Amino acid sequence: MSIRSTIAERVGRSSYWFLHHFRNGGSSLPGQLTLLIDPHILRSFSERYDLVIVTGTNGKTLTTALSTRVLRTKYEQVLTNSTGSNMEQGIVTTFITAPRPHQKGLAVLEVDEANVIKVTQFIKPAAFVFTNIFRDQMDRYGEIYTTYDKILAGVRRAPQATVIANGDEQIFHSQDLPNPVVYYGFAHEHREAFDAPANTDGLLCPKCQHILRYHLRTYAGLGDYFCPHCGFHRPKLTYAVTKLDELTPTKSTFEIDGHEYTINVGGLYNIYNALAAYAVGRQFGVSPEQIRTAFESDERVFGRQEVINVAGKEVTLILVKNPVGLNQVLNMIATDQEPFSLGFLLNANYADGIDTSWIWDGNFEQFAQADVRQYLVGGERYRDIRTRLEMAGVDKLWEEPNLGQVIQKIKELPTKRVYLLATYTAVLQLRKLLAEQKYIKGGMD
Incomplete structure (x- = not known):
């Protein structure tokens, strides 16, 4: 590290200590102070950590938390931003306040869609995880294609990183990437072709703008989609939910690739987060049994x-x-x-x-x-x-x-x-x- 980055990190650490002892905490200000002294401080952490970036509209925080639990069954040191402070200053705070790893560690970070490029210009991640893209904070992001372009601007800086994408989300299959890509999704049923409701989010084919049809739809525009006009369709899934068992407000039981899992949160949308974490684990060599152990943790996630x-x-x-x-x-x-x-x-x-x-x-x-x-x-x-x-x-x-x-x-x-x-x-x-x-x-x- 340079003298400048060393000073910046020490100032950030000191401000974090003060805030957490006298001001009820804070995850942005220490990073802001650090960046004022050294705007390139993130480059210093590329030598300490391999990085997994989790991004998308919904599910980033739980996907990040579950992925971290999964990877900790195999890796000794896994750093994460547990409260979901996912913009550049919060990410810097996560790095500067972490104990220095004894050997190169692994960081699994939730990153705001517009901040992916701010991270990848300094750190080249080993993998990206794409959750979904829906209309969200349109005053800030615009429409879904604008949001995806913001993500891709960062991905293109790291063409060697594996993209682990939600295959049920058609926008993630709409552009060719130089990166290796694997897809996850739901495959627990197959029906005769049907139409989604007219007001469904993301209902148009990203290739020709024709209305998509489905053999399976989970919610919104997610599912086993296809375009009857141009032939665009869901890609082959590497990892899939193969059965849904019990869904309650407090628990979900399901199978992924034939292995039964339970997570202690409700909602079909949270099974997607677990599936993404499963895909991350499998890509990094974690066994299905280790993943089950990680999922059974009753630790709750912030908010x-x-x-x-x-x-x-x-x-x-x-x-x-x-x-x-x-x-x-x-x-x-x-x-x-x-x-x-x-x-x-x-x-x-x-x-x-x-x-x-x-x-x-x-x-x-x-x-x-x-x-x-x-x-x-x-x-x-x-x-x-x-x-x-x-x-x-x-x-x-x-x-x-x-x-x-x-x-x-x-x-x-x-x-x-x-x-x-x-x-x-x-x-x-x-x-x-x-x-x-x-x-x-x-x-x-």
Whole structure:
């Protein structure tokens, strides 16, 4: 390392220590300070770590967490950004605060789509993992093809890296890459050709813009697609879900390549994250048995179906940020056979996306006749989500814009089980308050 990068790393480490001892933490500022001193600091870490980059719209955090658990069954030192701080400054913080590895280590990092190029100009990864691309924060990213172009700008700097891509996502098969590519997806059923609903996200063929048809569709535009006009179709899968067994709000049991697995989170969308982690593990030589051990860990992931006990209430905290992800979460909650209360904390800061119109694509109407005992809305844009729920036919609605008071409102809810949906900054703010009140350890990394 150069003298400049050494100084930059020491300043970053010191600021991190101060923030975590006196200011309740922080994962961006140490990286910002480090980059001010040495904008090329990431190059220094290429000698210490081989890198796996996980990117895409939904599922990055859980895919990264599961991949890290899987790889730790084989590799002694695996570094990761566990709180999902996935922009350049957060990634720098992850590196500068990690213990220096005794030998070259492995880093599995969630990376924001627009920041892939900022990493790969300094570190050439061993692999990329592509989860999916949906409409998300359109004020920042634009349409899905714009988002994919941002990712590819970074991938093209590392043509030797293996791309581990969701084969059910047609955009990932739309352009030829110089990289070796392997695909994962669902193959648990095969039906006669059928059409997806007209408002499905990503329904047009990326080659000729004709409407795609399907032999299998999991959700949104994902599945075994084909174009009847130009012949474009899903690529051959290297790793596949071959059976679905049990799906509940708290657990999913399924088979991948004939091996049975269970993860302690609900939702079909989370099986994709497990499948991606399985593909990563197999590419790095981890056995199916080791992967099963990793999946059986009950460790919860920051903001992803964390279950927090608040004065006897079992509060499941779930991050939501775009219509496809929101509807998958709502579908998962709808499988609960017990009475529950449902809350939604809506912010509209830069990290959340300042456009809140995506909530209107959420299928809240399915709960109008369900056994939801109480609704609670909060956050900076609580009026927006209140109006959306009212238009869905919801009654029994409490509103509380002050997140500090939201915790008190949770205690007053009529059910033991509570699902609390929140955008990114609302998750951070709420966890900080929960930590201050000793309901969890640490509010933010």
